[in-house]
Amino acid sequence: MQSRALGRTGLSIMPLVFGGNVFGWTADEATSFRLLDAFVDHGFNAIDTADVYSSWVPGNSGGESETIIGRWLAQDRSRRDKVVIITKVGSDVGEGKTLAGDYIPRAAERSLRRLGIDCIDLYLSHWPDDATSHEESLAAFAKLRSEGKIAAVGCSNFSADQLAASLEAAEANGLPRYDVLQPEYNLVARGSLEGPLLDLCRAQEIGVITYYSLASGFLSGKYRTQHDLTKSQRGGGLAKYLNPKGLGVLDALDEVAGRHNARQAEVALAWVMARPGVTAPIASATSLEQLESLARAARIELTAEDMRRLDEASDR
Numbered sequence: 001m002q003s004r005a006l007g008r009t010g011l012s013i014m015p016l017v018f019g020g021n022v023f024g025w026t027a028d029e030a031t032s033f034r035l036l037d038a039f040v041d042h043g044f045n046a047i048d049t050a051d052v053y054s055s056w057v058p059g060n061s062g063g064e065s066e067t068i069i070g071r072w073l074a075q076d077r078s079r080r081d082k083v084v085i086i087t088k089v090g091s092d093v094g095e096g097k098t099l100a101g102d103y104i105p106r107a108a109e110r111s112l113r114r115l116g117i118d119c120i121d122l123y124l125s126h127w128p129d130d131a132t133s134h135e136e137s138l139a140a141f142a143k144l145r146s147e148g149k150i151a152a153v154g155c156s157n158f159s160a161d162q163l164a165a166s167l168e169a170a171e172a173n174g175l176p177r178y179d180v181l182q183p184e185y186n187l188v189a190r191g192s193l194e195g196p197l198l199d200l201c202r203a204q205e206i207g208v209i210t211y212y213s214l215a216s217g218f219l220s221g222k223y224r225t226q227h228d229l230t231k232s233q234r235g236g237g238l239a240k241y242l243n244p245k246g247l248g249v250l251d252a253l254d255e256v257a258g259r260h261n262a263r264q265a266e267v268a269l270a271w272v273m274a275r276p277g278v279t280a281p282i283a284s285a286t287s288l289e290q291l292e293s294l295a296r297a298a299r300i301e302l303t304a305e306d307m308r309r310l311d312e313a314s315d316r
Contacts, residue, residue: 007207019284020049024064052091134169154180213281221264252313
């Protein structure tokens with residue numbers, strides 16, 4: 001397992017990012033601390049969160065995930081030098097969904113305070129904002145960077161056209177560009193990244209860290225019938241994958257996992273890690289057993305035949 005350059009940011013990360021959306025939701029603080037300890041102990045170093053995590057939980061208002069990460073860092077200050085902290089701005093946490101120039105600095109200060117750090121390693125625009133020009137948003141990021149409050153800038157959920165326009169705006173105005181993209185990408189949802197968007201990222205040396213890398217758990221292989229969908233809270237959102245393509249992907253995962261004595265989810269993550277142009281997938285865990293599985297995924301070396309089998313099943 002080797003570290004990978006994250007685009008042109010100057011940051012290097014291991015090939016798996018921990019998804020902090022579970023902190024303050026399906027993982028309480030004590031569990032979150034244990035998971036983070038184990039994650040770092042396995043040699044990983046990148047943690048992804050957002051100011052909006054986990055506002056969807058009754059009683060939460062956003063910022064819970066950042067707060068838990070901040071408390072974990074505060075337990076041992078040496079941890080700060082071992083991890084790359086990624087967080088996001090732009091979701092609705094009380095002021096609407098926006099990347100306005102006067103909003104970004106206020107949101108960054110709140111995130112810094114919750115995380116208990118002086119500088120965010122990678123700060124992402126969580127969603128495109130058609131009401132705000134790229135120049136305005138990037139100028140706010142430029143000021144934060146000049147003040148030493150963020151080190152690098154990226155974006156999430158941008159289309160190829162939106163990312164291209166942002167790169168043009170950065171070049172024309174001497175502003176920092178988005179050096180990392182965070183898109184949805186997995187074996188059953190390849191279309192939002194592959195094609196013009198991934199081509200642009202590769203041509204411009206933009207790092208790619210993918211979310212929903214396990215299709216919300218579908219690629220674990222636990223959901224194969226309508227009845228299986230009742231097994232978890234996420235089940236209802238997985239019905240869209242119960243079709244010939246989705247089931248074909250599960251068959252391919254079964255086959256490849258059998259060859260490696262691995263779990264289907266481990267192979268699904270290993271496939272994302274092996275895709276050209278992808279720096280690392282994001283994946284979450286809510287138990288130490290799941291965390292151990294993530295660690296195994298990063299050590300699987302898929303063969304050319306494994307990749308061909310998975311590519312063909314998922315490209316229908």
